[in-house]
Amino acid sequence: MVPLVAMKEISKSFPGVHALKHVDFEVYAGQVTGLLGENGAGKSTLMKILCGVYSPDEGSILWEGNPVTFSSIRDAQNQGISIIFQEFNLCPNISVLDNLFLGRELQRGIILDFKQMREKAEKIFSYLGVDIPLEKSVGELSVALQQMVEIAKALLLQVKVLVMDEPTSALTEKEIVKLFQVIRDLKSRGLAIIFISHKLDEVFQITDRIVVLRDGQRIGEVATKESTEGKIVEMMVGRKLSDFFSTREARPIEETVLAVEHLSGPPYIQDVSFTLRKGEILGMAGLIGAGRTETALLIIGALHPTGGRIVINGREVHFTEPAEAVSRGVVYLSEDRKNKSLVLEMTVRENISMSILDRLSEILFTINFQKERDICGDYISRLQIKTPSMEQRVRNLSGGNQQKVVIGRCLATEPHVLILDEPTRGIDVNAKAEVHKIITTLADKGVSILLISSELPEILALSDRVVVMHEGRVKAILENKNLTQEQIMQVILRKEKENYASASA
Amino acid sequence: MKNIAKKIFAARESAIFLALLILMGGIYIFAPKFLSFSNLYLVSRQISFVAIVALGELFVILSSGIDLSVGSIMGLSGVISAGAMVVGIPIVISIGIGLLGGMLLGVINGVLISYVGIAPFIVTLGMLSFARGTILILTKGWPIINIPPAFLVIGQGELLGIPIPVWIMVIVGGISHFLLTFTAFGRRLYAIGGNEEASFLSGIRVRRIKFTIYVLSSLAAAIVGIILVARFNSAQPDTGTGWELDAIAAAVIGGTSLSGGSGTVLGVFIGAAIMGIIRNGLVLMKVSPYWQTAIIGVIIVLAAVLDRIKNRRRG
Numbered sequence: 130m131v132p133l134v135a136m137k138e139i140s141k142s143f144p145g146v147h148a149l150k151h152v153d154f155e156v157y158a159g160q161v162t163g164l165l166g167e168n169g170a171g172k173s174t175l176m177k178i179l180c181g182v183y184s185p186d187e188g189s190i191l192w193e194g195n196p197v198t199f200s201s202i203r204d205a206q207n208q209g210i211s212i213i214f215q216e217f218n219l220c221p222n223i224s225v226l227d228n229l230f231l232g233r234e235l236q237r238g239i240i241l242d243f244k245q246m247r248e249k250a251e252k253i254f255s256y257l258g259v260d261i262p263l264e265k266s267v268g269e270l271s272v273a274l275q276q277m278v279e280i281a282k283a284l285l286l287q288v289k290v291l292v293m294d295e296p297t298s299a300l301t302e303k304e305i306v307k308l309f310q311v312i313r314d315l316k317s318r319g320l321a322i323i324f325i326s327h328k329l330d331e332v333f334q335i336t337d338r339i340v341v342l343r344d345g346q347r348i349g350e351v352a353t354k355e356s357t358e359g360k361i362v363e364m365m366v367g368r369k370l371s372d373f374f375s376t377r378e379a380r381p382i383e384e385t386v387l388a389v390e391h392l393s394g395p396p397y398i399q400d401v402s403f404t405l406r407k408g409e410i411l412g413m414a415g416l417i418g419a420g421r422t423e424t425a426l427l428i429i430g431a432l433h434p435t436g437g438r439i440v441i442n443g444r445e446v447h448f449t450e451p452a453e454a455v456s457r458g459v460v461y462l463s464e465d466r467k468n469k470s471l472v473l474e475m476t477v478r479e480n481i482s483m484s485i486l487d488r489l490s491e492i493l494f495t496i497n498f499q500k501e502r503d504i505c506g507d508y509i510s511r512l513q514i515k516t517p518s519m520e521q522r523v524r525n526l527s528g529g530n531q532q533k534v535v536i537g538r539c540l541a542t543e544p545h546v547l548i549l550d551e552p553t554r555g556i557d558v559n560a561k562a563e564v565h566k567i568i569t570t571l572a573d574k575g576v577s578i579l580l581i582s583s584e585l586p587e588i589l590a591l592s593d594r595v596v597v598m599h600e601g602r603v604k605a606i607l608e609n610k611n612l613t614q615e616q617i618m619q620v621i622l623r624k625e626k627e628n629y630a631s632a633s634a
Numbered sequence: 635m636k637n638i639a640k641k642i643f644a645a646r647e648s649a650i651f652l653a654l655l656i657l658m659g660g661i662y663i664f665a666p667k668f669l670s671f672s673n674l675y676l677v678s679r680q681i682s683f684v685a686i687v688a689l690g691e692l693f694v695i696l697s698s699g700i701d702l703s704v705g706s707i708m709g710l711s712g713v714i715s716a717g718a719m720v721v722g723i724p725i726v727i728s729i730g731i732g733l734l735g736g737m738l739l740g741v742i743n744g745v746l747i748s749y750v751g752i753a754p755f756i757v758t759l760g761m762l763s764f765a766r767g768t769i770l771i772l773t774k775g776w777p778i779i780n781i782p783p784a785f786l787v788i789g790q791g792e793l794l795g796i797p798i799p800v801w802i803m804v805i806v807g808g809i810s811h812f813l814l815t816f817t818a819f820g821r822r823l824y825a826i827g828g829n830e831e832a833s834f835l836s837g838i839r840v841r842r843i844k845f846t847i848y849v850l851s852s853l854a855a856a857i858v859g860i861i862l863v864a865r866f867n868s869a870q871p872d873t874g875t876g877w878e879l880d881a882i883a884a885a886v887i888g889g890t891s892l893s894g895g896s897g898t899v900l901g902v903f904i905g906a907a908i909m910g911i912i913r914n915g916l917v918l919m920k921v922s923p924y925w926q927t928a929i930i931g932v933i934i935v936l937a938a939v940l941d942r943i944k945n946r947r948r949g
Contacts, residue, residue: 431835455837465836470835472828483825484837486818494817538836593881 132196133158133321134179134210134290139220141174148174149345151188156290156321159587161312163353164325167365167529167557171345172325175197176292179323180203180212209289211285213279213296215555221268226250228267229282253281257311272417273304276387278313291315292323298554299583302618309335309429310566327557328584329358341365366559383407387428387459387546392437394427397601401437405546405577412609414617419502421581422464425548429454429461431603441546458545462535462552464581470535471523478505478519481537508537512567529560536567547571548579553587565591585614599623626633647900649940650889654908661915668918675797679865680909682803683858687808687877687882688902690854693847695885696814696827697834698894699754701851703743706765708859708874711736713769713859716778716869725785729860736856737849739765744845754848762878769871778869789864799861803903806854811899823847827894883930884909887937908933 132155141149156162166172177183179190181199189196192208199205202212210603219228226243229250235242250263259277276296283291286543293312297305311520312322312335326332332339333353341348341364348364387405398420405411413421426432428439430448438445441457448454453462463469469482482501483488489496489504505519512533516526522536532552539547549568553561568591572578582588589597589612597605597620605620661668687704694701703912715732739785746757791798798891825833834840855874863869886887888905890897912933916926 345882404656429835450839450841451835452837452839460837461835463832466831469831472832472895474826474828479821479825483821483833494819496816496818496821507837542837 130157131251131297132156132191133193135190135194136175136179137191139175139185139190140180141178141183141186141193143330145458149178149185152342152345152347154179154340154347156323157287158321159316159319160337161316161324161335163332163339163344164323165329165332165339165361165365167559170342170557172342172366173294173482174345175342176212176294176323179205179290180210180292183471187390205300206262206286206288209287210292211283211286211288211290212292213276213283215295215298217275219267219275219278222266224264225261225267225270225278226263228278229253233285249285250281253284256284257281258307259627271299272299273464276300276308277311280288285539288320290321290323291319292325294325295327295555296324297326297328299417305331305564305598327555329361331595332361332446335538342460362558365557383409386442387579388438388440389424389428390438390440392424392427392434392439394434394436395432396423398423398427398434399405399601401594401598401601401603403603403606407577408572408575409593410572410580410591412588412595413579413598414583414585414588414621415598416621417583418600419598419621423601424548424598425461425581426581429459429549455542455544456487456542458542459482459548460539460542460544460546461548462539462550464551464554466528466531466535466555471531475523476520477509477514477516477523477526477534478502480523481505481519481541484538484542506535508541512537512540513563527557527560529556529563532556532560544576546577546579548581550581551583552580553582553584571613585617588617589614635884637794647889647898647904649886650901650904650908650937652806652910654904657908657911657915661911661918665915665918668915673914673918677910677914678800679797679912681906682799683798683862683865684877684880684884684909685803685903685906686799686806686854686858687721687881688888688906689806689899690851691878691881691885692810692890692897693814693823694754695890695892696823696880696894696897697844697847698827698830698892699747699844699847700758700882701743701848702758702878703739703761703765704851704855705874705879706762706769707736707852707855707878708862708877709769709871710739710765710859711856712859712863712869712873713871715770716781717772719776719782719785720821721779725782728785733853733856736852736859740849740852741845743852744848747848748841750845750914758848758915766875773869773871775871777871778863779822779867781863781867781869784866786864789861789866799865802857802861806857807903814899816884819843820845824895825924827891827896829895880909883934887934905937 131156134156135154136154139149139152139154152171152175154175162173166468170455174183178185181202181204184198184200190198197208204233220231226246230246235246239466247263249539254261254600257277257280259274261270267278268342270278296308297370300308315320324332336353338350338358338362340625341361366466383406385404386407390402392401401424403411415421423432427434429451430453431451440446441459448456454460466471484505486496489501502519509516509519514533526534536552552568553564558566568578568580580588580591589609592609595607595612595617596603596611597607597617599621600620607617616620637751665809667673687708689703691701711732713736715728716730718731721813723731743757743761745750747754793801814823822833822838826840826843830840859874862873884906885897885902886905887908888897888901888903889899909930912930913926916929
């Protein structure tokens with residue numbers, strides 16, 4: 130079979146980095162090709178070359194056997210290659226319809242032909258089996274629907290190759306099922322789909338073949354049916370999968386450090402109660418939009434509660450801003466690393482010391498730079514942050530190392546309560562295992578951890594107990610004993626509220 | 635040694651400093667009088683006024699804000715100080731009253747921007763108009779004259795052959811550099827400009843810092859307004875008109891990013907120098923004032939374009 134697109138011997142360097150070394154990559158019509166690798170393995174670079182964002186230093190791209198060059202995204206789109214980025218390329222403030230035809234509006238003369246655009250849009254959406262109001266602004270849609278808009282946009286371009294970068298990272302289980310239906314359908318219509326994901330179970334569900342990259346090189350290709358998760362992980366990380374997931378041992382019940390009682394607040398948090406004990410890891414599960422992040426923001430004072438109490442070490446607190454929470458040892462790590470955690474243009478050192486500048490200040494409010502360097506150096510080595518020096522700009526670090534920098538910042542405050550919001554989102558398997566280790570070590574040292582995660586395996590592997598939230602409310606608090614993903618999902622999906630599962634503390 | 639050279643070359647300021655030298659060389663060729671002591675004396679004094687206002691603006695722009703009211707605050711502070719002196723209040727106290735008056739307006743800006751949450755552009759635009767109007771109400775459009783001669787030294791005097799305003803610029807610049815580079819306040823300000831949300835969530839008191847910078851900005855403006863009274867031996871009701879643009883331009887030419895998070899005191903000094911030297915050079919070369927204004931406009935945009943190109947190359 131002749132591949133629809135074949136990338137041959139692609140090499141690409143950036144200042145200081147050899148991103149790709151002689152990589153071959155083929156996609157076939159009517160197949161879903163999985164592209165796997167750790168962060169920094171070269172997946173994004175390879176896809177950006179395919180889509181015309183970068184041009185390769187060496188190598189060529191063949192379209193049905195004929196050489197082609199793309200000098201812009203538009204070139205690639207005209208050939209039939211479209212990419213849906215992890216962070217969508219939509220304008221949130223304008224309508225669905227306008228987004229679909231952005232830059233490619235249909236016109237009659239000089240007037241926009243809304244009728245024809247609307248018809249086309251409706252046709253695509255009914256084909257995808259989704260019902261999206263065309264006049265709504267994209268920002269009001271759920272992430273899943275925004276993704277459908279992206280797919281619809283690609284289909285409008287008569288796409289033949291569709292690249293999906295981490296398409297499921299923000300979707301619920303149900304939405305993922307729906308997405309997979311759409312992908313299978315597109316496949317049966319002869320599209321070639323490239324599926325990039327960190328979630329191996331999904332890769333195994335949806336792909337036909339898997340190509341693995343590591344350190345900018347192609348490690349190998351396997352037919353999905355003939356492979357196993359263990360084997361793929363081995364190819365990705367270059368070592369055996371042994372201690373990636375270890376469950377925690379049961380630990381003695383200690384005193385309550387944080388008690389949230391009947392907490393209500395914007396935008397839709399209703400009557401949330403739970404307790405967090407010393408040295409406990411309390412998992413917080415739920416779908417996107419369940420109100421987990423908002424609960425965290427209410428606790429640290431970034432949002433202001435309209436009702437209920439927050440009690441820390443037996444004393445009620447009213448934080449008016451996160452600075453007050455930090456000074457009382459309650460620290461939050463945001464789910465949005467680039468937009469809400471890091472100052473990308475600042476150095477590793479400056480990012481780590483951001484929350485402890487008061488402690489580093491001396492006479493005349495000057496920062497004690499020596500002390501600052503000592504503390505940062507300490508966290509860089511303890512967390513094994515890979516950076517040429519602490520003066521490196523955080524922008525230049527890989528996702529996993531960036532995340533460790535933020536964790537370093539949180540730890541530098543020596544917190545009693547650490548709220549981790551999706552601490553392993555978008556980081557590779559190795560870094561994930563390291564972050565998990567850091568979390569358990571902290572808990573063992575007596576730090577109380579509220580772990581918000583959309584990955585149930587992560588919650589199950591780390592938590593002592595699990596708070597399940599749905600639509601702004603706590604649906605259950607479960608002991609993590611023989612708990613399964615299915616049980617948690619059932620709690621989320623169960624409509625009746627009176628059937629609370631097990632008792633809280 | 636090689637490292638130091640590398641560092642100097644890589645510094646953001648080096649490119650604009652080079653531009654400044656080329657500019658000075660160019661002007662010298664066409665107007666040799668440019669490098670005469672008496673001309674440099676005048677130019678440096680002129681530059682110092684803009685530079686001090688621009689230093690205040692630097693703090694605000696670092697947070698990705700903007701202060702359009704500095705020109706009017708200058709004028710009003712000068713009028714308040716001059717008025718106090720004329721009615722017989724001791725000079726030092728009059729200066730203090732003028733500075734406090736300017737800072738009070740900064741406090742209003744700061745409260746509205748950081749605690750009420752109105753956009754800096756709107757708040758300071760309103761303040762620009764309000765403060766200028768207040769000047770006209772107080773002076774009825776007439777200059778305040780009969781300034782006590784002892785006061786004039788801060789605008790017209792010199793120390794070791796260097797004009798007093800230049801010394802004041804050096805002091806204000808030194809303090810600013812100290813604040814920005816060595817204190818937690820400065821570090822936090824850069825962090826806010828780089829990513830406000832992240833700064834807030836990581837425990838920086840964003841509102842307090844944003845409030846402070848508008849007070850500092852109006853203080854810098856008030857200082858210049860008062861020196862200018864001494865310089866011209868009167869408080870003119872139109873003093874400071876349009877200076878907000880010169881201050882912003884000096885900051886931008888000096889490499890300060892309007893999106894916040896990057897900019898230095900040294901850059902602002904060089905930016906103010908470029909503006910002042912171009913103005914002076916055009917006068918010496920007998921270019922018409924109409925052309926001067928147009929040329930300054932081109933330089934400002936050119937500086938922004940160069941900065942953009944430089945950043946793009948860094949990727």
